[in-house]
Amino acid sequence: MEDQILKIIQTIGNNGEHVGPDQELLESGILDSLAFIMLLEKISDRWGIEIQPTQVPLEAWKNVRSIANMVEREIKESSNTESPRKEDPTARQTE
Numbered sequence: 392m393e394d395q396i397l398k399i400i401q402t403i404g405n406n407g408e409h410v411g412p413d414q415e416l417l418e419s420g421i422l423d424s425l426a427f428i429m430l431l432e433k434i435s436d437r438w439g440i441e442i443q444p445t446q447v448p449l450e451a452w453k454n455v456r457s458i459a460n461m462v463e464r465e466i467k468e469s470s471n472t473e474s475p476r477k478e479d480p481t482a483r484q485t486e
Contacts, residue, residue: 393459395437400455403429412455422452430458440465 393412401407404421416422422430427444435441442465444452451461 392463393455396434396459396462397455399430399433399437400426403433410455414454416454416458417449417452427452434462438462438466440469 397410397412400410400416400421403426404410404416405423405426407421407426410416410421414421417427431442431444440462442461447461451457
């Protein structure tokens with residue numbers, strides 16, 4: 392996961408091609424507001440999760456490693472809250 396997020400940031404970040412997994416992203420300016428929004432969109436597209444940045448602590452966005460950990464937690468939480476649709480055996484199909 393870290394490698395995939397690193398590749399995204401290397402593509403969208405300011406001077407992102409030189410980013411390492413523990414490098415500060417926000418304070419260094421690698422993730423500015425536009426790159427941050429692009430990162431959210433890429434995460435949503437890639438892993439099918441919606442992350443509300445205001446609901447996540449700022450330190451979760453600190454570096455690639457912390458973002459990967461947060462995404463993994465979000466994926467686990469979303470898979471735990473999703474329940475498979477079950478067919479109602481009493482429901483009748485109408486034609």
